[in-house]
Amino acid sequence: MINVSPVRLKQLDYLGLKDEDLLLLADHRHIFAKAVEEVVSRFYERIGTQPELMKIIDNTSTVDRLKETQRGYWMSLADGVVDEAYINNRIKIGQVHSRIGLSVDYYLGSYMVYLDIATDLLKQMAPDQWIHVIHALSKMFNLDSQLVLEAYNIKEKELIQSLAADQKHMLEAITAAVQELTAMIVELDQSASQMADNATKAAEAQEKSHALTEELNEEILQIEQMSSLIREISDQSHLLGLNAAIEAAHAGEYGRGFEVVAGEIRKLASHSRTAMEEVRSKVSGIISKLGLMAHESEQTSINARNQAASSQELSAFVKMMEKLAEDLETLQSKSSFRLEA
Numbered sequence: 001m002i003n004v005s006p007v008r009l010k011q012l013d014y015l016g017l018k019d020e021d022l023l024l025l026a027d028h029r030h031i032f033a034k035a036v037e038e039v040v041s042r043f044y045e046r047i048g049t050q051p052e053l054m055k056i057i058d059n060t061s062t063v064d065r066l067k068e069t070q071r072g073y074w075m076s077l078a079d080g081v082v083d084e085a086y087i088n089n090r091i092k093i094g095q096v097h098s099r100i101g102l103s104v105d106y107y108l109g110s111y112m113v114y115l116d117i118a119t120d121l122l123k124q125m126a127p128d129q130w131i132h133v134i135h136a137l138s139k140m141f142n143l144d145s146q147l148v149l150e151a152y153n154i155k156e157k158e159l160i161q162s163l164a165a166d167q168k169h170m171l172e173a174i175t176a177a178v179q180e181l182t183a184m185i186v187e188l189d190q191s192a193s194q195m196a197d198n199a200t201k202a203a204e205a206q207e208k209s210h211a212l213t214e215e216l217n218e219e220i221l222q223i224e225q226m227s228s229l230i231r232e233i234s235d236q237s238h239l240l241g242l243n244a245a246i247e248a249a250h251a252g253e254y255g256r257g258f259e260v261v262a263g264e265i266r267k268l269a270s271h272s273r274t275a276m277e278e279v280r281s282k283v284s285g286i287i288s289k290l291g292l293m294a295h296e297s298e299q300t301s302i303n304a305r306n307q308a309a310s311s312q313e314l315s316a317f318v319k320m321m322e323k324l325a326e327d328l329e330t331l332q333s334k335s336s337f338r339l340e341a
Contacts, residue, residue, distance in 0.1 A: 003083040012082070017143055021136035026080030028126060028133050033075065035121045040070045042117050043110075053106060060100045077140050090144055094151025107148055111141040201299075208292075215289060222282060 002012060002019055012018075025032075044063055047053050057063060076086075097107055118137055122130040 001081050003081075004087065005084065008084070008087060011146065012143065015139055015142050015146075017082070017139040021139055022080045022082060024132060024136050025078045025140070028129065029075075029078040031122065031125045032078040034125060035118070036071050036074050038121055039074055039114070039117050040067050043070060043113060046113050050106070056100060056102055077137060082143070087147060090147040091151045091154070094148040095154060098152050104149070104152055108145055111145055115141055
């Protein structure tokens, strides 16, 4: 008895499966029961010649368990009923076989193996009706083949949807990575600008240090000249003192000239004090400039440290960018692999 939806009924009408075919198969159920062991045995003998099929069986089930399932399938062909439950069960079984990795070629080919075995046995067990029974049975196998393809198509659609979802997640991840990379590039650009500013400041500080050094050299020369002057004054003072002593010795009580000499000595002493004050002033200037030089040197050192820190920061950004690039390549590789699979 056929009891299916209008869409399924249209499908059955096209392949020519009628209630009469189901009734014919049901009338020969006793023949199916007699042949079931031989059919299942020969079917798995054929499967045993295919290493790939045996590998799938070893990974998912056992031959004995599958033989029991095939006995039920063989007898269901003679139940005389095709309804929604029958169709849904066939689609479910097809999805299971798709999930365990059985190819469509082997699955559809199994129906031809079944048909060959059934034809050979029915010729012997139902010599008068075997042609009609095989004709009806071939329609059932054709229906099951269509349902298998439908099950595999459902599985493919699920896979495509899963791939689409994965692609969406990967695109979101790539978008986030690109945004992060963009932010890093902006930060990197700012770091580069900061490095340039630090380098400029370092150069300016070095120029100031150089200028101060030049000024210091000039003032040192002036100090040397003043030292020469002081030596001359000292020499003259010494000579004048000597002359004053000699003059005083000769004059005795009348050494008026001594007062003149003493006056000159006082003047020289005054000049010496003035020169010494200038020396002190120059030395103070030198000390001040040396302080400025020390400050500029310290500033140069700070700028250099800042530049080094910026360089390390730049290196860290580069490593992060390299890691992001590797992540993007991994995502793209996974995407390509899934699409190819």
